[in-house]
Amino acid sequence: MRRTLKAAILGSTGLVGIEYVRMLANHPYIKVGYLAGKGSVGKPYGEVVRWQTIGQVPTEIADMEVKPTDPKLMDDVDIVFSPLPQGAAGPVEEEFAKHGFPVISNSPDHRFDPDVPLLIPEVNPHTISLIDKQRERRDWRGFIVTTPLCTAQGAAIPLAPIYMNFKIDSSLITTIQSLSGAGYPGIPSLDVIDNVLPLGDNYDNKTVKEISRILSETKRMVDDDDNNLSLGATTHRVATIHGHYEVIYITFKEDVTVEKIGETLDSFRGEPQNLKLPTAPDKPILLINQDARPQVYFDRWAGNPPGMSVVVGRLGQINRRTIRLVSVIHNTVRGAAGGGILATELLIEKGYIDKR
Amino acid sequence: MRRTLKAAILGSTGLVGIEYVRMLANHPYIKVGYLAGKGSVGKPYGEVVRWQTIGQVPTEIADMEVKPTDPKLMDDVDIVFSPLPQGAAGPVEEEFAKHGFPVISNSPDHRFDPDVPLLIPEVNPHTISLIDKQRERRDWRGFIVTTPLCTAQGAAIPLAPIYMNFKIDSSLITTIQSLSGAGYPGIPSLDVIDNVLPLGDNYDNKTVKEISRILSETKRMVDDDDNNLSLGATTHRVATIHGHYEVIYITFKEDVTVEKIGETLDSFRGEPQNLKLPTAPDKPILLINQDARPQVYFDRWAGNPPGMSVVVGRLGQINRRTIRLVSVIHNTVRGAAGGGILATELLIEKGYIDKR
Amino acid sequence: MRRTLKAAILGSTGLVGIEYVRMLANHPYIKVGYLAGKGSVGKPYGEVVRWQTIGQVPTEIADMEVKPTDPKLMDDVDIVFSPLPQGAAGPVEEEFAKHGFPVISNSPDHRFDPDVPLLIPEVNPHTISLIDKQRERRDWRGFIVTTPLCTAQGAAIPLAPIYMNFKIDSSLITTIQSLSGAGYPGIPSLDVIDNVLPLGDNYDNKTVKEISRILSETKRMVDDDDNNLSLGATTHRVATIHGHYEVIYITFKEDVTVEKIGETLDSFRGEPQNLKLPTAPDKPILLINQDARPQVYFDRWAGNPPGMSVVVGRLGQINRRTIRLVSVIHNTVRGAAGGGILATELLIEKGYIDKR
Amino acid sequence: MRRTLKAAILGSTGLVGIEYVRMLANHPYIKVGYLAGKGSVGKPYGEVVRWQTIGQVPTEIADMEVKPTDPKLMDDVDIVFSPLPQGAAGPVEEEFAKHGFPVISNSPDHRFDPDVPLLIPEVNPHTISLIDKQRERRDWRGFIVTTPLCTAQGAAIPLAPIYMNFKIDSSLITTIQSLSGAGYPGIPSLDVIDNVLPLGDNYDNKTVKEISRILSETKRMVDDDDNNLSLGATTHRVATIHGHYEVIYITFKEDVTVEKIGETLDSFRGEPQNLKLPTAPDKPILLINQDARPQVYFDRWAGNPPGMSVVVGRLGQINRRTIRLVSVIHNTVRGAAGGGILATELLIEKGYIDKR
Numbered sequence A, B, C, D: 001m002r003r004t005l006k007a008a009i010l011g012s013t014g015l016v017g018i019e020y021v022r023m024l025a026n027h028p029y030i031k032v033g034y035l036a037g038k039g040s041v042g043k044p045y046g047e048v049v050r051w052q053t054i055g056q057v058p059t060e061i062a063d064m065e066v067k068p069t070d071p072k073l074m075d076d077v078d079i080v081f082s083p084l085p086q087g088a089a090g091p092v093e094e095e096f097a098k099h100g101f102p103v104i105s106n107s108p109d110h111r112f113d114p115d116v117p118l119l120i121p122e123v124n125p126h127t128i129s130l131i132d133k134q135r136e137r138r139d140w141r142g143f144i145v146t147t148p149l150c151t152a153q154g155a156a157i158p159l160a161p162i163y164m165n166f167k168i169d170s171s172l173i174t175t176i177q178s179l180s181g182a183g184y185p186g187i188p189s190l191d192v193i194d195n196v197l198p199l200g201d202n203y204d205n206k207t208v209k210e211i212s213r214i215l216s217e218t219k220r221m222v223d224d225d226d227n228n229l230s231l232g233a234t235t236h237r238v239a240t241i242h243g244h245y246e247v248i249y250i251t252f253k254e255d256v257t258v259e260k261i262g263e264t265l266d267s268f269r270g271e272p273q274n275l276k277l278p279t280a281p282d283k284p285i286l287l288i289n290q291d292a293r294p295q296v297y298f299d300r301w302a303g304n305p306p307g308m309s310v311v312v313g314r315l316g317q318i319n320r321r322t323i324r325l326v327s328v329i330h331n332t333v334r335g336a337a338g339g340g341i342l343a344t345e346l347l348i349e350k351g352y353i354d355k356r
């Protein structure tokens, strides 16, 4: 039996933080040991948290006090989960890594450091080895691993097995995202009631950039002189609470059939499945075969643990070389906290995290 | 000066019907003479109508009684606008045409009759001549002209000038549509609160089919051996009241620049503009150049008359041959009632409608 | 140990039906044995049901076929839960009772039959004895028990302990209700987006009528010559999915303090709590003491089992004789399926239901 | 003919500011001469403004530059409208008054200064004379007049004629308010999607306090030893854009009939109507007699000018001494900008404002 590891959750009162708390409440060998925050420091977690998720605040957590975000106060902590806001996250995460903590970050600040993994455990697990380079170069005892933008994951997870097995020419994506993706207070209500809110070039571009990197880090099984694919993304928010919906058109360099694509998606498994990691869903991708599905409300909590599978449907043949599919991803679970916990389980398995 | 023509509005209490009433209240030479309905027959219009649009029920209309949908009661009517529900519309419209009425229909029932125009006045005005064939073949004194599906218009209007001037290979569309597009009661609230509702294959396919036909009826100015373009559409509703939002990716057979495409869209004018028809907006397409626009709430009523211009923005270069644009169309105005009135003005101008 | 009883759920695919399915999946001695429906007969439950609640369709239920609503097909069924639509329910429920089934109905059709209990197990459990009269009068082997309108319960549950302990003069109620209360398809989306929808006199009146009857059936502990209280209710729906929010002003015949009222609410327990029935929450009323609570989103699933406690807050003194409180009730759980299961447990305990 | 007066609009890009701009575009003798802002200073109004109202930015205004909020730059301005945020407003308004400007404020900062009118032109016009005291005491050439909280107006306007003509014992109010009432960015979307948001004690109390003061300043026509009435308010926001909905229960000291109350409301007129002020609606209160009206979506723009009439309906008799009514008020029009313009017209009429 594995020893129990103690986790600190930075930003524990945030929309990602609460999913860490919820998911770790039942974890076999990771336990919440420290709840960090900013404005809510000093108050009982159960009183200050906006519990915008399923279930209730776990009883044993409700009375814990929110504490400062300070490595010096975390002597008995083995892992640090960091869903901190952009900008705030960067320096804090470096400090924790310097202090010897393994930092699993959902924030964007270090995603494009060349020695930091941008990890989807099923898709690019071998990038974990970047940690060795990172520690050496930075002379850190700890390290930083990041998880990608939720929006990027909603496309990258279904695109990955396809990219590994077929020659993709281009993919054109349109997202219809939920409000929780922007944190709290996040999106003003007057921006989304009776409206569709475009997120603009900046958000579109970072989505494309992250998907590109993730795909380039997969192990391709096809012969292709030209690895490059052209990506486009147009991103939006509407008045949904959780769950990003993404329409993904893919054009190939050769004729394809949706049947073959469907099989590829359905049979996709990664190391987390092979290793039977506790937070790994049986299938990272759940194919759904109904004309009006997936839907955000009905499919965002799919899989087991709930919210860990990306639901893919609407597989359709546009022409001989172009197909369409639609994905729904739970942005704060698979796209953040759940992805972070799964990454941690893999890191533990690979010997990167142990009792400090 | 033109003589005033009397119009009957079938389905006058519906979501399209109210826009006919609103727009005709100020029309220079078309006047509402008859309000037809079904469940609301016998009651004063102002009492039964759900006025889900801007302004108030025009005073002179509020007290008019809703009357049966019967050509024999419409002796002094010159034009019949028919925004009737699918299925109900078909036989009723034929009966009116047989009785000698010009029928301007927004319903789908006759859209693919080979002798019936599917008219966007700026795009395929020459298809009006199908009326001659129609009358001859069917031995009708009247005739039927249809306007396309609102969703199809939101893409076809910006695609038309591009198709006329460039060699398009394919276009991949994702729509985020409003609730009024489905009429009343239409979409159940539980389908769209905290949800994105896919409309399914059937709706996707009819959107593609109508866009294809409309584009094929434009006057192309480019040399292209192969006229065919491949179209894909993925259609949805979200919790917006009016206004369809459409993300349109276009791949060309040659290199293009967004600047050239922008100029083409901006300078697009059609016969309604040349003829200065009263309901013709100055520009059928209004280009907007802000990162987070168009937005449904802020752009659906664009143009003059309000709601008659399609707003296009987010012009972006995906790669040398692929661009992206986004359109917002007011589905019940430009996409239905306004389009019907503009078609009528053109038909009058061309001599197809006169005092009966 | 108790023997397992088999339940049939009529209307099993409806919004109340799914909560029966969800809650019975873990019940210690009631098990789903028959899923009845109408339009969905013949199809696997998991394929046709709109699972608009937490969690997923229980695996063992997903493959069960939906069957006709016919007592003759239910030989081995011990209990019939009937969340059927108004109008349809009445005759069907009589037929089942005639055939010897205990029918627990959430529908309004028999609520005001003088020999039919309108039961909130914590509030008026002694009305169960009406069953004896009912069987005798109607010569039935089975019987019908009803649960009140969800809206009425949201007020009656907090009003009951107050009415039992204080002299109430009047209570003036305003409700802000959720969409699921109207079933599916229920409320058209265009009625509630950017709107507040009044439910009108009819709905207001039945709310008042049910609350009045329920209060009159409590065991009063105060001396009061005049039992009558005056009630007013103004009812609405807004764009929330589950959970009715009710603002309740109460004027007394004597001076009161919110503290005393608070104690009364907090200490309220009923027979289900005393008997430790499996679906009984520890507290039927959960007092919450935060300025901006209860809120529909955060409080509707309160209690254990989730959704079985009514959350009451905003206790405020308006003047010496008038106080204000606010309640949130989960309409399809405490207000329907959960209330029905709790009633059944009480009926079993009292010997009214046994293996047939 | 009246000379044209030049107005400066402080906070011109805000939700109240845009209604000033919209309404003054057609005003017979007040003209927008200066658009002030903060973050948007230096930019063309049409580019920075979120035009969250009907119609489009008036063409002649779109190109005007937003300028600093500084009295020294406003030499040719005759009137200053001040919809500034709470806190920011107070000192700025004093400075403008000191500089000799008539300041019409919609902000709360000076509402309870004993020498500052809290004006609803139809209800307490004689409080205008406080200005004389104000100028004297403060030695100002200009002055400050405030308009009440939008929420308070939604109740005070219908309560005023009732209070003037009947002996009210108490009134118990529940509000369901719109998002624009909180300005922009205002309410976070995650607070109101699938939720009802209570505004809490503070907001409840200020609503009661303002209504109390306004009613106490009406001219009562009834003999009543005890002027006091007891008020209670419970305030909320839901996901509506404009328009506050208020359920108002009124208990009297004597028997009343809804018929009499209805007549009183229907016949209510004030000085603005008598003086035929340009922004005065024919009727400040529009009675609507349909079971499911008023509704926020359909009634907020009622009256002429649109949004200037409060729509009252659902008149119901609860018991012999208690009645119920429901009001809908356009919070940014009647409740702010429109109320401010109407106040100004009255002030002009009374000689308090002239060319400087």
Ligand SMILES: NC(=O)c1ccc[n+]([C@@H]2O[C@H](COP(=O)([O-])OP(=O)(O)OC[C@H]3O[C@@H](n4cnc5c(N)ncnc54)[C@H](OP(=O)(O)O)[C@@H]3O)[C@@H](O)[C@H]2O)c1
Pocket: A010, A011, A012, A013, A014, A015, A016, A017, A036, A037, A038, A039, A040, A041, A069, A082, A083, A084, A085, A086, A088, A089, A106, A107, A108, A148, A149, A150, A180, A181, A182, A183, A184, A185, A331, A332, A335, A336
């Ligand atoms: N939301 C998503 O779907 C999602 C998905 C993937 C990645 N992410 C990323 O995850 C991060 C968190 O997102 P979120 O949605 O959870 O945000 P959020 O709801 O806004 O929560 C922010 C949390 O960070 C804490 N915090 C804020 N400033 C801080 C500071 N300077 N130092 C320490 N703690 C601070 C807050 O604590 P107090 O409440 O105590 O002030 C709160 O717990 C962001 O980087 C985001 O990009 C989010």
Ligand SMILES: NC(=O)c1ccc[n+]([C@@H]2O[C@H](COP(=O)([O-])OP(=O)(O)OC[C@H]3O[C@@H](n4cnc5c(N)ncnc54)[C@H](OP(=O)(O)O)[C@@H]3O)[C@@H](O)[C@H]2O)c1
Pocket: B010, B011, B012, B013, B014, B015, B016, B017, B036, B037, B038, B039, B040, B041, B069, B082, B083, B084, B085, B086, B088, B089, B106, B107, B108, B148, B149, B150, B180, B181, B182, B183, B184, B185, B331, B332, B335, B336
């Ligand atoms: N909504 C859009 O954005 C849009 C855009 C383009 C095209 N269209 C097409 O326009 C048509 C109308 O759409 P809508 O949204 O206005 O629908 P709607 O709101 O449902 O209104 C339907 C209208 O038709 C009347 N009606 C219904 N059944 C009838 C019958 N059997 N005979 C005569 N009248 C009947 C109704 O009258 P009573 O109220 O008296 O019963 C009502 O006035 C549809 O064919 C739709 O496809 C709609």
Ligand SMILES: NC(=O)c1ccc[n+]([C@@H]2O[C@H](COP(=O)([O-])OP(=O)(O)OC[C@H]3O[C@@H](n4cnc5c(N)ncnc54)[C@H](OP(=O)(O)O)[C@@H]3O)[C@@H](O)[C@H]2O)c1
Pocket: C010, C011, C012, C013, C014, C015, C016, C017, C036, C037, C038, C039, C040, C041, C069, C082, C083, C084, C085, C086, C088, C089, C106, C107, C108, C148, C149, C150, C180, C181, C182, C183, C184, C185, C331, C332, C335, C336
């Ligand atoms: N929703 C609430 O919050 C709530 C609360 C308290 C009480 N209630 C009461 O509970 C009842 C059910 O409400 P709901 O919201 O669950 O309704 P719903 O979502 O509309 O579901 C109706 C169910 O009844 C079935 N059904 C419809 N007509 C039938 C017929 N003629 N014979 C047999 N089965 C029929 C449907 O089956 P198919 O899908 O197979 O057609 C469906 O399963 C109503 O009486 C309601 O007043 C509801």
Ligand SMILES: NC(=O)c1ccc[n+]([C@@H]2O[C@H](COP(=O)([O-])OP(=O)(O)OC[C@H]3O[C@@H](n4cnc5c(N)ncnc54)[C@H](OP(=O)(O)O)[C@@H]3O)[C@@H](O)[C@H]2O)c1
Pocket: D010, D011, D012, D013, D014, D015, D016, D017, D036, D037, D038, D039, D040, D041, D069, D082, D083, D084, D085, D086, D088, D089, D106, D107, D108, D148, D149, D150, D180, D181, D182, D183, D184, D185, D331, D332, D335, D336
């Ligand atoms: N909204 C309503 O329904 C309503 C009803 C009655 C009364 N009120 C009151 O009216 C006032 C305005 O409300 P709102 O809803 O219009 O607010 P809002 O939408 O938030 O607009 C605020 C406006 O004030 C400007 N501003 C902000 N801080 C400023 C400062 N320090 N100095 C100068 N200008 C500043 C902003 O300019 P920039 O955009 O340039 O930064 C913006 O134009 C508030 O006091 C509110 O209580 C509102």
